[in-house]
Amino acid sequence: MTDLTDSLNVIFTEFYYWVTVVFMFLIHVGFATYEVGISRRKNIQHVLIKNVMVIPIVTVTFFFFGWWIYFAFVHGPFINNGMGLDAFADDFYPWSPLMGPHMGDRITGVFWAAFLLFSWTAASIISGAIIERVRTAAFLIMAFVMGSVLWIIDAAWGWSASGWMVQLMGYHDAYASGVIHAIAGGAALAVLVVIGPRIGKFGPNGEIRNIPPHNVWMACIGLVLIYTGFWGFYAACNIPIFDIGADGQPFYSATNIYLMPTTLSAITFNFLMSLSGGMLAGYILSKGKPYWTLSAGLAGIISASAGNDLYHPVQAMIIGGAGAAVAYKLHYYAERRFRIDDAVGAVAVHGYAGFFGVVIAGFMLWGYPAAAPIEGSAAPWFGVTPDGFPAINPIGNLIGAVIMFGVLGFAPFYVLARVLKAAGILRVPRRVELAGLDTNTTDSSYPYFSRTYTGFEDIEKQEGLALLSDDRPST
Amino acid sequence: MNTGLTSFSNPGDIGPLYPFAGLEVPLVIIGVALWILFHVIATRDENREWEEADAAFDASILLPGSDEPPHMRG
Numbered sequence: 001m002t003d004l005t006d007s008l009n010v011i012f013t014e015f016y017y018w019v020t021v022v023f024m025f026l027i028h029v030g031f032a033t034y035e036v037g038i039s040r041r042k043n044i045q046h047v048l049i050k051n052v053m054v055i056p057i058v059t060v061t062f063f064f065f066g067w068w069i070y071f072a073f074v075h076g077p078f079i080n081n082g083m084g085l086d087a088f089a090d091d092f093y094p095w096s097p098l099m100g101p102h103m104g105d106r107i108t109g110v111f112w113a114a115f116l117l118f119s120w121t122a123a124s125i126i127s128g129a130i131i132e133r134v135r136t137a138a139f140l141i142m143a144f145v146m147g148s149v150l151w152i153i154d155a156a157w158g159w160s161a162s163g164w165m166v167q168l169m170g171y172h173d174a175y176a177s178g179v180i181h182a183i184a185g186g187a188a189l190a191v192l193v194v195i196g197p198r199i200g201k202f203g204p205n206g207e208i209r210n211i212p213p214h215n216v217w218m219a220c221i222g223l224v225l226i227y228t229g230f231w232g233f234y235a236a237c238n239i240p241i242f243d244i245g246a247d248g249q250p251f252y253s254a255t256n257i258y259l260m261p262t263t264l265s266a267i268t269f270n271f272l273m274s275l276s277g278g279m280l281a282g283y284i285l286s287k288g289k290p291y292w293t294l295s296a297g298l299a300g301i302i303s304a305s306a307g308n309d310l311y312h313p314v315q316a317m318i319i320g321g322a323g324a325a326v327a328y329k330l331h332y333y334a335e336r337r338f339r340i341d342d343a344v345g346a347v348a349v350h351g352y353a354g355f356f357g358v359v360i361a362g363f364m365l366w367g368y369p370a371a372a373p374i375e376g377s378a379a380p381w382f383g384v385t386p387d388g389f390p391a392i393n394p395i396g397n398l399i400g401a402v403i404m405f406g407v408l409g410f411a412p413f414y415v416l417a418r419v420l421k422a423a424g425i426l427r428v429p430r431r432v433e434l435a436g437l438d439t440n441t442t443d444s445s446y447p448y449f450s451r452t453y454t455g456f457e458d459i460e461k462q463e464g465l466a467l468l469s470d471d472r473p474s475t
Numbered sequence: 476m477n478t479g480l481t482s483f484s485n486p487g488d489i490g491p492l493y494p495f496a497g498l499e500v501p502l503v504i505i506g507v508a509l510w511i512l513f514h515v516i517a518t519r520d521e522n523r524e525w526e527e528a529d530a531a532f533d534a535s536i537l538l539p540g541s542d543e544p545p546h547m548r549g
Contacts, residue, residue, distance in 0.1 A: 002487070060510050064503065094506075095499035101492035135525070137518035425518060431532035432525055440528040 009241055010106055016240045017110035023232025024117035026225050028055065031124040034222025035131055038213040038344050042436025043132045044445040050136045054123045057140050058147035062116045063099070066148035068092045070115065073156035080164035081378040114236040115155070118180055119147035121233070125184035126413075128344035130191050132198050132437065133427050138420045145416060146187055154179050154408045158400055161258045161371040165403070168381050169396030170370040174256040175237050175267070175305035177357030178404035185351015186409025189340070194417035195427055197341030199434060208335055211343075216291055219344075223294040227275065230301060234267050234308075258371040262309035270316035274304035277320030285328045295345050296324035299353040303327075306361035306397070310368065319360055327353040351409070355401045362397025 001007040032051045039047040058066075071089035078084055091098050091108075098105045099112075123143035130139070158165035159179045165171035173179050201209055213219055238254050244261050245251035253261045278300015279293055286292035301308075303323020304316040311319070331348035334340040342348065369389035373380075380390035420426040432439055478494035490496075 057510075057513075060506065064507055064510065094503045097491045097496065097499070100499075103486055103489040103492060135521055137514070137521045140517065141514065425522065428525055429529040432528045435528065435532055440531060441524060 013240055014106045014110050017107070017114045017236060020232040020236035021110065021113045021117055024114070024121075024229050024236065027117070027229030027233065028052075028120055028124060030222045030225030030227075030229060031121075031128065032222070033225060034219040035128045035344065037215045037217070037219030037222055038128070039131050040211070040436070041214045041445060042438055044214065044438065045441075046136070046437035047131045050131075050134070050139050051124060051127050053136065053140055054120050054127065054143045054147065057143050058119045058123050059116060061144040061148035062112075062119050062152075064094050064148075066119060066152045067099070067112050067115065068094070069149065069152045070156050070160070073153055074160050074162040074164065076157070076164050079157075080167055081376055083376055086162070115152070117236070118155075118176070118233070119151060122151040122180050122184045123147035125181070125346050125350045126188045126191060129188040129342045129346040130195055131343045133433055134191075134195060135425055135428055138426045141420065142187075142191065142413070142416060145412070146184060150187070150408050150412060151180060151183055154183055154404055158404070159257055162374050164377075165396070165400055166258060166371045167374060167377045167390055169399060170380055170382055170390040170392045171396050171400040172258070172361055172365055172368070172370050172392040173306045173358055173397075173400065174258070174262070174309040175234055177302055177304075177306035177354040177361070178401050181302045181305070181350040181354030182358060182401060182404040183354075183409040185347045185349075185354055186405035187413035188342070189334075189347045189351060190410045190414035191417045192340050192342055192347065193338075194414065194421055197339060198343070199430065201341045202339050206339075213291075220290045220294050223291075223298060226298060227301075230271070234271055235264065238262065238264065238267070256309045260309075260369060260371060266310070267308055269313040270304060270308035270311050271301060273313040274300045274308060274316040274320030276300070277317035277322075278303065278324035281321035281324040282328065285325060292328065292345075295349050296328060299324040299327040299349045302350060302353040303357040303360070305354075306357045307365050310365055315364065319357070319364075323353045323356045323360075326356050351405060355405045358397050358401040358404065359394070362392065362394035362400075365392040366394060368392045 001010060028051075032048060035047050035051050036044055068089050071092050072085045074086050075081075075083035090096070093099070098108045102108075123146045126142055126146060127139060155163075157163045158171045158173055159176065160166065163171070198211060201211060203209060237257055239257070239259065240254055241252055242255045242259060243250050244253050244255060244259070254263050256262050275297045279297040281300070282293040282296020285296070300320030300323060303326075304311060304319045307319075308316055327345075327348040330352045331342065331345050334347070335342070340347070367383075367385065368391065369385045369387065370392050372389060382393040382396045383391040385391045417426060427433075428437060438445070479496055480489065480492070483489065495502075
């Protein structure tokens, strides 16, 4: 780079995405922390290792094929006007020189990493729902299918300016209510249906039993860590500097992923207000239970995320509160009616709230431009703006929500879970589940916080008594 | 003998910075093979682990008053 202004723009953008990646790591600290907090003492280390192994599995597979899918599948392929794989993706094969240190490109690595961290999130959402009975090996297969195949297909379709859902349906989902959360929630629900509840969760007469977490406040701190990482998630969904001017008149602004204008200030307002709306609703509904109040805060953000680039902050607050209420009520309805044992409420907080958020955004942002039309695209199905852009609309977003939750989330994961179950590798044996999944492989996670007897105490007492005897004053 | 670059004096002319540029396809094939091998080994080892744990199950943990598995009692 020889021009200083261009260099500053490029290097600022490079640093911007790099910072978002660092922030988003906290989401995964949070996931691990809250899953461990929710689990019982006999399962802690299994729950922890299952969760953190998302990181290497999704990372390598996202390098091998996930990133290429994002660029290649924007037209379906063959959904939008017969267009096949997009040639732009040729630079993102894993063997492309740009997929490595290269003096001619400073953005691919950090942009890839930002999307990768979204991929970890999509996989981790499923992880929490099925703790204390799923096998790690089975979960890791699910992790790469979600993190490096399914969610990135939906991102190509509905989270790219060129995506066929955006171009044809006016789909709008700026901060991934559907693209990340609804798809992962739908997938988690499918696995829960197949794997079944933990032993003892439901009584013989259908009564629902509470399985107490081993550490509630740890689970709550995990949720707050997810909030913190979410800042990076939101920032990473923006393009920091882009020329959105028309008729040759440059106008530089931040944009959303569809290259339509927003600002960091806008999403800061709305992130905090939707979080607050969710927490306020959760506090009332759960009668002040910390775990559900904080989960509802997350549901609040997720409910408003689809339109948080454009909402007024009070709109974000109300949508966040309403979405949290929908998530909370549906969680207990599904538990009662269908005996769904979602250990952490992931289907509710991510799946139901995400679905709700996408649908609401279609109404709230009705008529707004979704993205600039691309060359070769068919005419939008549900209306255009006066400038000829595909228009955001309720039908497009409703169909989009169904695609995210059902077509790309629930359906393929139902099949995958059935296959894993048929292969006998989905669930641990019943006796292992009763004894605890840490059986035979690890020691107790809290040897000193229980009646656990480690044998060391005898040595400590004998030697300690001898020391006390030596220290005793001679008087 | 060199594995890649020998000079940084003309940065505008430099493309890939990594050694053995041009061998990306075999590298990716090796990487994919290692990833698949991981799943095979992890699944096999876990199946064996659960079989052993299943066989070692001690029903006394189900007795009233027993709050943890035998192997955790020291």
